[in-house]
Amino acid sequence: MNLSIEVQERSALRPNSRDGLGARANFIDAIKFLYRCAVADHLIPQGNNPTRELRRPAKQKSTRRPLTTAQLSEINEVAATTGIDPALTALIIRLHIETACRRGGSKALRPCDLDTKQLTVGLREKGNTVRDQPVSPSLMDALLAHERYRAPDHDRTAQLLRHRNGRPIPITYYDQIWKRIGRILPWVSTLGVTSHWLRYTTLTWVERNFGYAVAAAYAGHVQTSGRTGNTLTYVSATIEEVAAALVALTGEPYPLAAIGPQ
Structure with missing residues (x-):
């Protein structure tokens, strides 16, 4: 969890960024996938998967809108x-x-x-x-x-x-x-x-x-x-x-x- 927050804080700032929430969500998706593969390949037991309780941040409403x-x-x-x-x-x-x-x-x-x-x-x-x-x-x-x-x-x-x-x-x-x-x-x-x-x-x-x-x-x-x-x-x-x-x-x-x- 601390690492995902660090990713959020260090994410690139863009005009349409959402305080790094997107970067944090992408990191969580990637790390959870990595550990799922490790479990599937029997490298670690399911009980030792540290990402089981890790949740993505709530999705923010898009700032995108129709152009005039x-x-x-x-x-x-x-x-x-x-x-x-x-x-x-x-x-x-x-x-x-x-x-x-x-x-x-x-x-x-x-x-x-x-x-x-x-x-x-x-x-x-x-x-x-x-x-x-x-x-x-x-x-x-x-x-x-x-x-x-x-x-x-x-x-x-x-x-x-x-x-x-x-x-x-x-x-x-x-x-x-x-x-x-x-x-x-x-x-x-x-x-x-x-x-x-x-x-x-x-x-x-x-x-x-x-x-x-x-x-x-x-x-x-x-x-x-x-x-x-x-x-x-x-x-x-x-x-x-x-x-x-x-x-x-x-x-x-x-x-x-x-x-x-x-």
Whole structure:
């Protein structure tokens, strides 16, 4: 317990930090897992596991909230007009706003995941989830142009998003984006805005305008064993309904969009 408190006290301070509670919780999860493995491998008896009574600190309410239209406009303006590669930054920001994907999903995107007939991108995200996410015609054109100019001769199963020299972007590129935007827009740094805030913003808008089931499908959330998950087994949204939300969000036509109740 004393060591977990020390980890909390020595954790890095960030604008959106919660007094080190996250670092402490992660440490407790890691040390409990370590001792569970030791018990499973018969290195120590269960009765000698010192982490049995160790509990994570109470989870704090997230400070994340939907961004306003004005804030999104500022972010898009800075992304598209500053830095050494504004075209790439603007494309990434737009991809996250339009699809509500996680950064792992956008980084894992491959040219073969672009379905130009159905206007969908195949997103592979955490939990080994895979889904076809509708995108607007103009975003699909932008993704195809990115591939054409930056990786014309690469394997279509390789990473799509790349620097001008053809090198695939690392996961740290996303952190660099927000650090740079935060230097120009101080409120971004103060709030600790990241790519996940864009996902939060889009999904909140979809839920308010199209309901929980469509928002859950838009997010790519998997069904759980709880009551809410059981209900979604019967009322889960179709890809056509997700596409209808996309049309309302982007103002662009889409071939799969549902006009009304089917």
